[in-house]
Amino acid sequence: MTDTYDVVVIGSGPGGYVTAIRAAQLGFKTAIVEREHLGGICLNWGCIPTKALLRSAEIYHYLQHPGDYGLTAENVSFDAKAVVERSRAVSRQLNAGVGFLMKKNKVDVIWGEARIAKAPRGEAAGTVAVAAPSKVPMQPQPPLPKGALGPGDYAARHIVVATGARPRVLPGLEPDGKLVWTYFEAMVPQAMPKSLLVVGSGAIGIEFASFYRTFGAEVTVVEVLPQILPVEDAEIAAFARKRLEKQGIRILTGAKVNQLDKAGDHVVATVDDGKGGSRTIEAERVISAVGVVGNIENLGLEELGVRTDRGIVVTDGLGRTNVEGVYAIGDVAGPPMLAHKAEHEGVLCVEAIKGLPTHPMDKAMIPGCTYCNPQVASVGLTEAKAKEGGYDIKVGRFPFIGNGKAIALGEPEGLVKTIFDGRTGQLLGAHLVGAEVTELIQGFVVAMNLETTEEELIHSVFPHPTLSETMHESVLDAFGRVIHT
Structure with a gap:
């Protein structure tokens, strides 16, 4: 076992790496454990690369309407692989940036899958057991930061769980990586599908609907609730819906996919329209965007008695769980599941550990953004x-x-x-x-x-x-x- 760390953070997404940096700034000896990519989902598969994709779509949209600006552009086209590669290049740059920040702030990077073997108690440190990663990354792993540590047992006085979330899977909508996608597959298409069914109209679903429609796909969105973008003000959501429909996106609200039949190169969905009728929708690909669930499994939380509820870790306003010395922040600690919420939550958590005067975050003042058109x-x-x-x-x-x-x-x-x-x-x-x-x-x-x-x-x-x-x-x-x- 190595020397004792003051703080070990499990997960290097926005919440995790910001927590680690702030802990180091406060004088804590700090380490961060990651099993796949520095920067987590946000930098590698979420916030940032999706915005790169949407930027390409935005520019393509303008090129399709040059006359609106007194311009002329002929033979406008796109290269799907190049669009995806630009997005991945942005992710790689930011991934490397997180590695630089860890080195700059003297945060040790431990590569592997973490499990809390023993919780800290009083002045006695707990133990984080790190094993070799078992998950095979969808994309090649960037070079590890110089000096990164590997599997082993690491002692910590405070352990912060920042393991994020993954796509929720509904029965009958299980992703297969080919015909039925989560946001992972939707971000790296080999070619643009000619037709697409998006199940779920939250931020993720609507952003992908907007992206693929701009590149010519026939897009249908199915939402079980009465309005798209359910967390938004009804008037604003209705305005957005009209604009999206004007672009050619078909939207069905109060509707539910009851059955999904797969053929060789397409799917046929049977949709309950919520009015006593049903219809069938044929599409080359389906994106399941029905929310996310916290990554709470295989962390040792159950054995420690850490309280969880419906897929998230229960915490107070400062990230503390019911078990002394164990904390949770970000998506794994519950909604709103947003990167900026995770970052601020992590800062509050370690400042409270340090004993600085602080107060719980007011979640009513956390902004939400959807980057569709x-x-x-x-x-x-x-x-x-x-x-x-x-x-x-x-x-x-x-x-x-x-x-x-x-x-x-x-x-x-x-x-x-x-x-x-x-x-x-x-x-x-x-x-x-x-x-x-x-x-x-x-x-x-x-x-x-x-x-x-x-x-x-x-x-x-x-x-x-x-x-x-x-x-x-x-x-x-x-x-x-x-x-x-």
Whole structure:
């Protein structure tokens, strides 16, 4: 057994590697255990490479409509393998970047699969047993960071579980890697399918639907709930749906795939339309995007008595489990399952271990973003949730068609919606759909964290011409002072 570490983090996704860096900054002797790729799902199979794919789709979309900008482009085409390779190259660059950050911050990297053999107790360290990886990576493993450690037993005073999540599998929709895909296979197609069925309309499902439709696939989305993007404000989701349908995406809500029959090169889905009828949908490929489930297995948690609930580790607001010295952060600790939530949660966890003054994260102030076309972004309460909470609300709306920058960009279809407490002026929620709204939402996040009221927002000066002016106008509209509509 090596010398005792102060902190051992299991998992090197955004939550894990940020936790390790912050622990090292605080003076803890720190190690991180990873079995496949530094950066985890986000850098290798999620947040980053999907945005690279969507960027290629965005540029291809513009090239298909050059006349809208007074331009001419002929014989526009795409190379599916090159699109995928660009995305993988972005991932490799960031993967290497995480390795550099580990070295810079003197975090030891331990390569293998971790199991907590003994939990820390008081001043006595616990033990993390690391075995050789059993999982075969879908993509070649980048070179290990110089000095990376291997299998063995490692002593730790604090153990942070940051093992992330994997795609949820429903009976009858089991992925086979050929006809039925998870997001793993959907990110590395050998060729673009001519037709696609997407089951699930959360952020993952809608982003892939948008990507593949842009490259010419006939796309159908099936969602069991009444609206797509179920966590979003109903008005914003309805706006996004109209735009997606205008692009040719067929959307069935309140519907369920009851049966999936596979042929040699396609599938036939039997779909209950929720109205007493059924229909069949034939598609070359199916993407199952029905959520994710935490990676809690084979970690020794059951033997230690760590409490879990429906596939996640139960923690308090600072990452502590019911077992002393064992913590959990990120997707494995429950929703919202977002990289930025995981990062912040990890920082709070190790700062609490250090004894620094801190407080649990307010999950109501965590923004959510969907990078389809049009983009969707939100923070705080939806209009329905605000009403359920008993607030007497004021709602402001401002369309992109009233914004000069949006028109100049050729992106006039969008909407900003703000929700205020009519009594106090507190900003309760903000919901946006349109071009680049994932970059705008943070302005409302900062405002909410500063407990800003409508008065401060109204008197803030927004630069012209920018899309951010739509945010200002939405606030003005909530209080009867809108200018440009």
